[in-house]
Amino acid sequence: xxxxxxxxxxxxxxxxxxxxxxxxxxxxxxxxxxxxxxxxxxxxxxxxxxxxxxxxxxxxxxxxxxxxxxxxxxxxxxxxxxxxxxxxxxxxxxxxxxxxxxxxxxxxxxxxxxxxxxxxxxxxxxxxxxxxxxxxxxxxxxxxxxxxxxxxxxxxxxxxxxxxxxxxxxxxxxxxxxxxxxxxxxxxxxxxxxxxxxxxxxxxxxxxxxxxxxxxxxxxxxxxxxxxxxxxxxxxxxxxxxxxxxxxxxxxxxxxxxxxxxxxxxxxxxxxxxxxxxxxxxxxxxxxxxxxxxxxxxxxxxxxxxxxxxxxxxxxxxxxxxxxxxxxxxxxxxxxxxxxxxxxxxxxxxxxxxxxxxxxxxxxxxxxxxxxxxxxxxxxxxxxxxxxxxxxxxxxxxxxxxxxxxxxxxxxxxxxxxxxxxxxxxxxxxxxxxxxxxxxxxxxxxxxxxxxxxxxxxxxxxxxxxxxxxxxxxxxxxxxxxxxxxxxxxxxxxxxxxxxxxxxxxxxxxxxxxxxxxxxxxxxxxxxxxxxxxxxxxxxxxxxxxxxxxxxxxxxxxxxxxxxxxxxxxxxxxxxxxxxxxxxxxxxxxxxxxxxxxxxxxxxxxxxxxxxxxxxxxxxxxxxxxxxxxxxxxxx
Amino acid sequence: xxxxxxxxxxxxxxxxxxxxxxxxxxxxxxxxxxxxxxxxxxxxxxxxxxxxxxxxxxxxxxxxxxxxxxxxxxxxxxxxxxxxxxxxxxxxxxxxxxxxxxxxxxxxxxxxxxxxxxxxxxxxxxxxxxxxxxxxxxxxxxxxxxxxxxxxxxxxxxxxxxxxxxxxxxxxxxxxxxxxxxxxxxxxxxxxxxxxxxxxxxxxxxxxxxxxxxxxxxxxxxxxxxxxxxxxxxxxxxxxxxxxxxxxxxxxxxxxxxxxxxxxxxxxxxxxxxxxxxxxxxxxxxxxxxxxxxxxxxxxxxxxxxxxxxxxx
Numbered sequence: 001x002x003x004x005x006x007x008x009x010x011x012x013x014x015x016x017x018x019x020x021x022x023x024x025x026x027x028x029x030x031x032x033x034x035x036x037x038x039x040x041x042x043x044x045x046x047x048x049x050x051x052x053x054x055x056x057x058x059x060x061x062x063x064x065x066x067x068x069x070x071x072x073x074x075x076x077x078x079x080x081x082x083x084x085x086x087x088x089x090x091x092x093x094x095x096x097x098x099x100x101x102x103x104x105x106x107x108x109x110x111x112x113x114x115x116x117x118x119x120x121x122x123x124x125x126x127x128x129x130x131x132x133x134x135x136x137x138x139x140x141x142x143x144x145x146x147x148x149x150x151x152x153x154x155x156x157x158x159x160x161x162x163x164x165x166x167x168x169x170x171x172x173x174x175x176x177x178x179x180x181x182x183x184x185x186x187x188x189x190x191x192x193x194x195x196x197x198x199x200x201x202x203x204x205x206x207x208x209x210x211x212x213x214x215x216x217x218x219x220x221x222x223x224x225x226x227x228x229x230x231x232x233x234x235x236x237x238x239x240x241x242x243x244x245x246x247x248x249x250x251x252x253x254x255x256x257x258x259x260x261x262x263x264x265x266x267x268x269x270x271x272x273x274x275x276x277x278x279x280x281x282x283x284x285x286x287x288x289x290x291x292x293x294x295x296x297x298x299x300x301x302x303x304x305x306x307x308x309x310x311x312x313x314x315x316x317x318x319x320x321x322x323x324x325x326x327x328x329x330x331x332x333x334x335x336x337x338x339x340x341x342x343x344x345x346x347x348x349x350x351x352x353x354x355x356x357x358x359x360x361x362x363x364x365x366x367x368x369x370x371x372x373x374x375x376x377x378x379x380x381x382x383x384x385x386x387x388x389x390x391x392x393x394x395x396x397x398x399x400x401x402x403x404x405x406x407x408x409x410x411x412x413x414x415x416x417x418x419x420x421x422x423x424x425x426x427x428x429x430x431x432x433x434x435x436x437x438x439x440x441x442x443x444x445x446x447x448x449x450x451x452x453x454x455x456x457x458x459x460x461x462x463x464x465x466x467x468x469x470x471x472x473x474x475x476x477x478x479x480x481x482x483x484x485x486x487x488x489x490x491x492x493x494x495x496x497x498x499x500x501x502x503x504x505x506x507x508x509x510x511x512x513x514x515x516x517x518x519x520x521x522x523x524x525x526x527x528x529x530x531x532x533x534x535x536x537x538x539x540x541x542x543x544x545x546x547x548x549x550x551x552x553x554x555x556x557x558x559x560x561x562x563x564x565x566x567x568x569x570x571x572x573x574x575x576x577x578x579x580x581x582x583x584x585x586x587x588x589x590x591x592x593x594x595x596x597x598x599x600x601x602x603x604x605x606x607x608x609x610x611x612x613x614x615x616x617x618x619x620x621x622x623x624x625x626x627x628x629x630x631x632x633x634x635x636x
Numbered sequence: 637x638x639x640x641x642x643x644x645x646x647x648x649x650x651x652x653x654x655x656x657x658x659x660x661x662x663x664x665x666x667x668x669x670x671x672x673x674x675x676x677x678x679x680x681x682x683x684x685x686x687x688x689x690x691x692x693x694x695x696x697x698x699x700x701x702x703x704x705x706x707x708x709x710x711x712x713x714x715x716x717x718x719x720x721x722x723x724x725x726x727x728x729x730x731x732x733x734x735x736x737x738x739x740x741x742x743x744x745x746x747x748x749x750x751x752x753x754x755x756x757x758x759x760x761x762x763x764x765x766x767x768x769x770x771x772x773x774x775x776x777x778x779x780x781x782x783x784x785x786x787x788x789x790x791x792x793x794x795x796x797x798x799x800x801x802x803x804x805x806x807x808x809x810x811x812x813x814x815x816x817x818x819x820x821x822x823x824x825x826x827x828x829x830x831x832x833x834x835x836x837x838x839x840x841x842x843x844x845x846x847x848x849x850x851x852x853x854x855x856x857x858x859x860x861x862x863x864x865x866x867x868x869x870x871x872x873x874x875x876x877x878x879x880x881x882x883x884x885x886x887x888x889x890x891x892x893x894x895x896x897x898x899x900x901x902x903x904x905x906x907x908x909x910x911x912x913x914x915x916x917x918x919x920x921x922x923x924x925x926x927x928x929x930x931x932x933x934x935x936x937x938x939x940x941x942x943x944x945x946x947x948x949x
Contacts (some may be wrong), residue, residue: 018869030808065829122651123651123654123655123945124885125652125880125883126655126928126929126932127655127883127924127925128883128884128886128887128890128919128924128927128928129887130887130888130890130926131886131887131905131920131921134890134906134909134917134920135659135663135903135909135920135921137909137910138663138667138669138908138909138910138911138912138913138914139666139912139914140666142910154749170801211776215778216887218778218780219778219780219891219948222780222891223890223891223894224894224906224910225909227912237784241784244787244788244792245792246909248788248792251784251788255784255785257782258778258781259777259778259781262776262777262778263773263776263777265776266772266775266776267772267776271773310772324752330698370833413853414795415849415852415853430681439858443852443855443856443857443858444851445856446854446855446857447853447855447856448853448855450853451853451854452849452850452853454846454849454850456846459846459847460846460847460849461843461847461851462851462869463847463848463869463943463944464846464865464869464942464943464944465865465868465944465945470851473856474854474855475858477856477857478855509944509945511944511945522850525850526853529854530916581778615707
């Protein structure tokens with residue numbers, strides 16, 4: 001936090017980028033040289049002396065030599081810079097004058113102006129600029145100023161689009177609504193709120209468009225259709241190209257000038273974008289942190305355990321000291337071992353060893369630790385998790401969001417997101433260590449050994465492929481079925497998971513089926529290769545309440561049919577009560593309590609479990625009880 | 637699917653109609669004394685009046701536009717002011733050169749850009765950084781400067797390839813290849829830079845999608861996931877960018893044809909526009925917008941094929 005609190009502006013970040021700073025200096029030098037041409041040139045750019053043609057660089061009086069007409073290249077380069085840069089600037093100003101107001105209007109007011117202007121922008125951009133400029137040249141003559149004026153119109157959609165997008169993004173923001181409600185005039189809102197937002201994109205776009213204008217202007221003049229009475233960089237190129245065999249060096253100078261200016265503008269544009277994005281990134285990071293904070297606070301705000309108090313209590317407890325206050329000792333006890341302690345006799349003076357892995361279990365996880373990143377920024381999201389799942393058993397992995405339950409599941413599957421890795425512990429599947437397995441051999445295990453049902457059905461089907469091919473391909477690859485057999489089995493599976501018209505669903509794209517059906521398809525896909533272990537990550541959270549019960553029943557049936565071991569990741573004790581045999585409760589990356597369902601519900605031992613149960617079950621005072629008590633109090 | 641094609645075709649046609657009308661009126665309104673320009677300063681008033689009547693310039697502009705448009709539908713683009721040539725003959729004879737250049741460039745650039753973009757997104761690390769730097773370089777430096785550089789290095793200094801000249805693809809494929817390698821290289825660089833960057837971004841986006849993790853959880857090979865699922869979902873973006881790049885490519889071809897002295901549309905364009913030959917200019921505009929429309933239609937169809945959701949729209 002301390003770094004982002006520093007008064008660091010976008011300009012600071014931009015200047016801290018050496019490439020961008022270098023580009024800005026190069027551009028500044030070029031602009032200054034052109035502006036000071038009368039002082040620096042030392043010669044008349046138009047003065048021609050035929051006998052001095054093609055003098056080499058560093059000749060007397062001609063630092064860069066002379067061209068085919070004996071004119072001083074250094075002087076022409078400086079004066080040419082004036083013309084070329086001013087020409088490009090003219091195009092930019094015209095583009096800005098048209099594009100920015102149009103973008104503001106289209107983005108802010110929308111409606112018919114939006115559709116018409118989008119259509120026009122598309123139209124303008126559908127023609128190659130150089131062709132339009134050639135056509136204009138045919139009737140208007142070879143003036144660079146007229147060309148750049150017209151090119152400004154052609155460039156204006158460049159401004160229009162970024163401004164419109166930025167305005168549309170900000171229009172829906174709450175503070176803009178608030179300003180509207182509080183009666184601020186539209187012009188004031190645009191001036192105060194909208195312009196500050198679109199300023200950055202406009203500056204970036206300006207540097208890019210300026211480069212394009214310069215490139216097209218030089219290109220046009222290079223073709224020889226420009227006004228060759230003025231010394232511009234493009235005209236110098238044209239002139240040099242004509243004597244490319246005699247003196248290719250005359251091509252070098254204008255090429256360098258154009259190339260350096262264009263490259264500098266693009267690098268400056270990119271640097272500005274990076275600097276602005278970094279600001280966006282750091283504020284986004286702050287926002288996220290805030291959200292996580294409020295979410296956990298909301299969860300914990302229910303009956304008891306003050307999390308902050310627990311955190312503070314932890315360092316106070318020293319080993320060997322039996323404190324009377326139970327909540328303090330619990331925090332420091334080796335919490336993952338709770339399942340193996342029959343009685344709640346916890347003491348941090350005698351930390352219990354995690355038992356050896358269970359050979360009869362399908363999955364036996366010991367002291368699993370999952371971390372992200374490395375070095376000083378690494379973050380451990382799962383600490384010391386140990387659990388066992390046996391064949392035919394459903395283990396519920398319960399905890400609020402951010403408790404590390406999904407990360408545990410991904411670690412077992414070997415599918416942690418980029419940057420995440422198992423930093424400690426072991427994962428035994430059928431007695432085989434998985435954490436040391438190569439990526440390729442983990443793949444051989446997935447689908448047939450361990451399968452996965454995701455949380456959000458719609459985002460977990462590839463939108464570009466039909467449901468059928470997404471079901472049958474894994475069976476062809478992993479079970480060696482041929483196409484027909486895979487199709488037959490896929491149809492059977494669809495029927496089994498309760499889809500009424502298997503054929504039709506088989507031939508549908510994901511966007512053509514409902515969320516409930518998509519989740520059934522995903523369940524069918526997960527069990528299609530007869531896995532020994534099924535990991536279901538909140539399989540019912542995204543579904544309607546009526547569908548939830550059906551899907552749970554289906555899972556339970558499939559589980560007993562196939563004698564699968566199942567880990568059901570959920571935050572919902574109702575789901576746990578419905579289908580789980582045993583429960584592991586996770587909090588802050590650690591398993592705090594593990595027991596069979598009846599015992600856990602009857603006698604939750606860890607205060608965190610009690611908090612969670614209290615907030616969902618009838619055991620504690622219900623909302624109605626509380627309301628009634630309050631009402632009685634009011635009457636008294 | 638058919639109604640989708642019909643809709644897009646209609647849209648393209650209406651766009652061409654608007655472009656041609658705007659161009660026609662702007663060009664004729666801003667040019668004065670066409671007959672005088674053609675005949676020269678010495679011509680008498682009577683001669684100028686006769687020429688004006690002969691070219692039909694004395695009649696109202698809207699009538700002339702409708703006549704021109706009717707001609708276009710019959711493949712008649714009118715007659716050049718300065719040469720006795722039919723505009724359609726002059727342009728269509730040059731079309732194969734330009735089209736073969738553009739198509740070859742698009743295919744080669746697309747292959748390289750997709751390969752680079754996918755590799756950068758999948759492997760990240762130094763390869764990713766290299767692609768990023770190349771993209772900025774390719775974007776920052778104007779294409780015609782690359783073309784000049786290629787001419788100086790490979791044609792003049794090393795003498796490996798001809799600097800100018802053109803051989804028809806149909807008469808001598810190998811000779812054709814030699815004459816177009818440098819032009820294609822010069823045109824491709826910008827397209828590759830822009831497209832690779834976008835493909836990279838799209839692939840990274842798709843790799844982060846939930847369904848990719850689910851496909852991995854099914855035990856499919858990484859190669860199948862990337863080349864079947866990720867590629868297909870990222871291709872829509874790549875194709876759209878290629879379509880936008882193609883418009884720029886048409887402009888770039890004009891410059892590059894001039895540098896390498898290829899007898900394509902670009903050479904005609906420069907030759908006739910500097911004389912103010914409006915019928916040729918109009919023909920050039922209508923052919924260019926036709927090419928753009930066809931390419932846009934192909935891109936729309938391609939995106940529709942790749943993305944079943946887009947087919948409905």
